[in-house]
Amino acid sequence: MSASLDTYANPLNSRYSSKEMQYIFSPRNRFSTWRQLWVYLAESERELGLDISEEAIAQLKEHIYIEDDEFAAAALEEKRRRHDVMAHVHTYGLVAPEAAGIIHWGATSCYVTDNADLIFLRDALNLIIPKLANVIHCLSKFAMEHRSLPCLGYTHGQPAQLVTVGKRASLWITDLLYDLRNLERVRDDLLTEFRGVKGTTGTQGSFLAIFKGDHDQVEKLDELVTKKAGFNAAEISTSQTYSRKIDVDVLHAIGSFGCTVERIGGDIRHLAMFKEIEEPFEADQIGSSAMAYKRNPMRSERLCSLGRKMRNFGGDAEQTYASQWLERSLDDSAIRRITLPEGFLCADACIMLLNNISSGLVVYPAVIKRRVEAELPFMATENIIMAMVEKGYSRQDTHEEIRVLSHQAGAMVKQEGKDNDLIDRIKVAEFFKPILSEIDSLTDPSSFVGRSPEIVERLISTKVKAALQKYHDKLDGDVVELNV
Incomplete structure (x- = not known):
């Protein structure tokens, strides 16, 4: 039996997130990125005139990818030295002996740990942003398809003026557009916030010593490494770390984004409870071990669960930032090893869920129509009153006739469990004969949805189109398959 079956497995890896996101925060990518940063540093130092041989650079480049057996060597060295960065400096030097003496020259540990973390954040954002754009694309198609299908709206959890299935989906799309903007903004900001080469307390003192007091060379070194790492600029002033802000x-x-996905998941769960909409349900899927008839909205429930977790990561980051002392303290290390990867693994999992759900939402128009018909008669009474007034009848008299018939119909619904027959009562009432030919048009559900179809069309043709333009090549519409 595999030893891994006897140890805790993070469900974000084993059940929920993509292999691509898992790799970004994997040990191999972490330590290979450290090596890449050491290459950037050595290359740049050589370009600026320091005594580093071509052979040293060549050996470093040849062994950027850390091999399996090197992990064991690094682990033994870390156990001995109790320092992960120096363990990997030593291990890298074993496979690049010509560079062993210049690896990490002038740097502090945070040169690799923090710059690598910024690279991981950038790459993780670059992974999820197009995926989110694809979710918005899928939901937009759903909203357009159902932009004119009337359904009950709800305020305070009670039936309210009609909307359409597509109009409700447009609320989800609008919020996801906010998330897309937020994620793009932090990614773009990140590209100008690289830590670069700053030394032990952010003074660049070690590099100033290496370059014999030449400030221009130190600044050029910072710029070279920053550009090689794919960032537009480095922060001017840092402590030993990049700011935990x-x-x-x-x-x-x-x-x-976690708030948004929990909100969307909750809406879908309520609609599934009403039997108006269901998330995808596979042919062999089991809803309940005991109740074979059930079709539980497990995807949306998982969405809510992960979204709830995501909402808490910001608090961890706030407290970690506020707890930093002066130029640095190490109480940020353990918590960041958890919150940064898990925050993105959660986000990735939620986007996969949203893609799967939005690509296969099932709408039940007959159920929606029946639920509308149960409430619409009461909503239509204002239209009927106005039509009678236009025919010259008293509003007060009409109101009284409607009131009496409404109470009679309400009693049938509440006391006898029968359908709402208010419209039928109005049709046979002598008082309403002047508008009998208009009753059907006055109670047509499509006349109660306002500009819902037009609002959906405008949202998709303007804001959605503009926001997704840059992702045009990545809007494949493929349905994400969930692990479990």
């Missing part, structure tokens, strides 16, 4: 901003955007 960056983590706050990033995880706030993730947490805000």
